[in-house]
Amino acid sequence: MTHSAAGDAGGNRSAEVVYELAPGCTLEDIEAGAAYLATVNGVVDYGVFVDLSEHVSGLVHESNLQNDHDVGDELVVELVEERENGDLGFEELDADPDEVDRTSVNEGTAARTGDLADHVGETVHLEGDIVQIKQTAGPTIFSLRDGDGVVPCAAFESAGVRAYPAVELDDTVRITGAVETHEGALQLEVDKLVRLRGEAADEVRTELDADLEARAAPADVEPLIEWPAFEKLHDDLADLARRLRRAVLESRPIRLRHHADGDGMCASLPVQIALERFIDEVHHDPDAGRHLLKRLPSKAPFYEMEDVTRDLNFALEDRERHGQRLPLLFMVDNGSTEEDTPAYRAVSEYDIPVLVVDHHHPDPDAVGPLVEQHVNPYLHDEDYRITTGMMCVELARMIDPSLTEELEHVPAVAGLSDRSKADAMDQYLELAADAGYDESDLQDIGEALDYAAHWLRYQSGRNLIKDILNLDCDDAARHRELVSFLADRAERDVAEQIDDAEPHVEHERLDNGAHLYRLDVENHARRFTYPAPGKTTGELHDRKVTETGDPVITIGYGPDFAVLRSDGVRLDIPNMVTELKSEVDGAGVSGGGHLVVGSIKFVPGMREPVIDALVEKMADAELDEDLRSTLVRDD
Known part of the structure; x- marks a missing residue:
């Protein structure tokens, strides 16, 4: 039997049921193998012509007839042929139309x-x-x-x-x-x-x-400020907005991974809100947003195997239990370095697409083959001064332009959190001031975000972070009081930590004239509390830069890691890590970050050789006035 080109019901209907089509039903309502009530509309020598509805007619050949019929007679038929010219052929079944169980098919x-x-x-x-x-x-x-x-x-x-x-x-x-x-x-x-x-x-x-392409198109919005450096990224962000909107339209879950710091949260939360609003617009299921979008912080500045294993496990369980597609992975303020590639290779085994927005110094040769889209200022001859939060605010506006007024202060918070000294910071600060936030307000919001991120650990803290950033928040007074409380706690804990650590700081003057400060954060700083080793190193570094007014490098180290901060010294931490991998055998060196801010891991027994080799490289680095007070915060 030739199946109908229109459809196949998948075997859900019983052949004992006879369907009576409503007048408006079409060929799409016909199922192969199903029985239908037909009325004879013509008799010829080679058979009879029948109507199943106003739009479905065909021939029952004499070889397929069970009985003789006249015009107006009813009979039960089954579709047996659809020819290339659209003509239909039916077979009469051995059933009495007056005795069968009829089921009406309403085309609706x-x-x-x-x-x-x-x-x-x-x-x-x-x-x-x-x-x-x-x-x-x-x-x-x-x-x-x-x-x-x-x-x-x-x-x-x-x-x-x-x-x-x-x-x-x-x-x-x-x-x-x-x-x-x-x-x-x-x-x-x-x-x-x-x-x-x-x-x-x-x-x-x-x-x-055609509808999907039109609906996925990003909004055509002007950037919040005029910034030639940023214009280079506009088309990349628009393509990314289109890809994210398309994922929502296709019901593909999105796992939004971001670095758990101020810039990472300023980047991820606006995109989360924009996508949630678009999901609500597209999906009739009120729980769709909860199932289709998950924002997940990452403590490390790269995609760790612990994180990817957890993500894959949840994705496979959701596919099994809830019939979901495998997700799209969206990396924010993270995901540009060679350290990310093992995790990317793991997700590639499941054909999970990876999108990246980041401002860490990238390794495009390593990452490029494993990601579908990679937005990074370094790929356009810019640098980390364009923070991920600045980029993602524009991305969120392309997804949902109605967010614009709510987001006007967020790029400034992101820039201050990462200590961006971009020329555009003045414009962002003015934009925030017009929205009712002075610079001290923005600094406090950044400190509150950092403090909350530390205690949230691997939790997203969705509503808490919204209140801190004053996004989608219905209580402005609560926002102000919460930020004040958290920022004060953060300032107190940092001051106590640095005061206690200061007597244990080692100092030397390098051959290039820079000050080098070292602190064993494992033994001379409080553990498992705020601030964490990265934050402790950064705050100590800020204090020494202020005290000396000279080029400064600070190393905070533990048994198997070192956190690096530099000011006024032209370091290239990603390149230094690459060199140490080959120069210090058996050390298991890995790491990266920005050019002058980063971290290194190694095996505990090789700490001294690794740090000694690192200091030698720092002593050979050139001093650069242009890098004074331009460090980014990546704690």
Whole structure:
């Protein structure tokens, strides 16, 4: 038997049921192998012509007839052939039309997901892609996407039994059912689900692709400030916004990984809010935002194997339990270095796309083949002074331009948190001042973010961070009081830590004239409390820069790591790490960061040779006035 080009219901209908098509039903409503009620509209020598609806007619050849018929007679038929010219051939079944169980097939009103609120209680049909299949203890929930959005469609079989088992993710389908509300949200209760094929599927697919491309397009917004250096990144960010919006439209989960510091949170939270609002706009399921977007902080300035293993485990479980696609990985203020590549290779085994926005010094040769998009100022002959928070505020506005007024202070917080000395900082500070934030307010917000990130550890702290940044926050007074409290606590803890550590700081003058300060943060700083070793080293460094007014390098070290800060000295920490790997055998050196701010790891037994070799390289580095007071904070 030749199957209909229109559809295949996946074996969910019983052949003992006879379907009676409503007048408006079309070929898409015909299922291969199903029985239909037909009416004879003409008799010829070689058979009879029959109508199944106003739009479905064909021939029952004499070889396929069971009985003689006249015009107006009813008979039960099955589709056996669809020719290239569109003519249909049917076979009469051995069944009495007056004695069979008839089931009406209502074609419903043609609708789109964006119109469903106008059709509550009515029967409609939708055409689109299946983007998620979730089996519950009751119905099977098929999420259908068309050009307007995504709606859950509940198909009932026996409790907990998969309905339409032949229908798979990404199938193009036609679903007929009643529009109902479930727990305050719209859904379709499925009467019939047909998998489209051939020309019918191609037509729907062409329309869907055009709608998807148009809907995924980023908003055309002017940058918050005029900055020629930033203009080089505009097109890259627009492409990234398009890719993220497309992921939402395709119901692909997004795992947003970011460095757990002030700049990382100023970068990730605006994008999170923008994507959540777009998800709410696209999806009828009110829980879609919770399932499709997860923001996850990373303590290290690279994608650790611990993090990727956890991410892969959750992604595979979500696919198994909830029928979700594997996610898109979005790396923010992180992800540009060779250290990220082992984790990227792990996710590549599952064809998980990776997108990166970062301002750490990159290794494009190592990372490039493993990521789909990489936005980094270094790739356009700029540097870390364009912080990730500055870039991601513009990215968030491209996703949802309605956020603009809420975000006007965030680039300044990001810049101050990472000590950016970009020329554009004055413009960002003026923009924040116009929004009601003076520089001391912004400094306090940065300190509060840093303090909260330390105690949150691996938790996102979604609502707490929103209140600190005053984003999507409904209580301005609470924001001010919370920031004041956290910033005061941070300042107190830092002062106590540095005062206690100061007597143990070792000092020497390098051959190039720079001051070198060393602190054993393992033995001469409080552990497991705020500030962490990176922050402690950074605060000690700031104090020494202020005291001396000269070029300063500070090393905070532990058993198997060293944190580096430099001011007024032209270091290249990523390059130094590369050299140490080959020069100090058996040390297991790894690390990286910015040119003058970074960290190094090594095996504990090789700490002294690694640090000695590191100091030798620092002593040979050139002094550079242009690098005075330009260090970034990457604690």
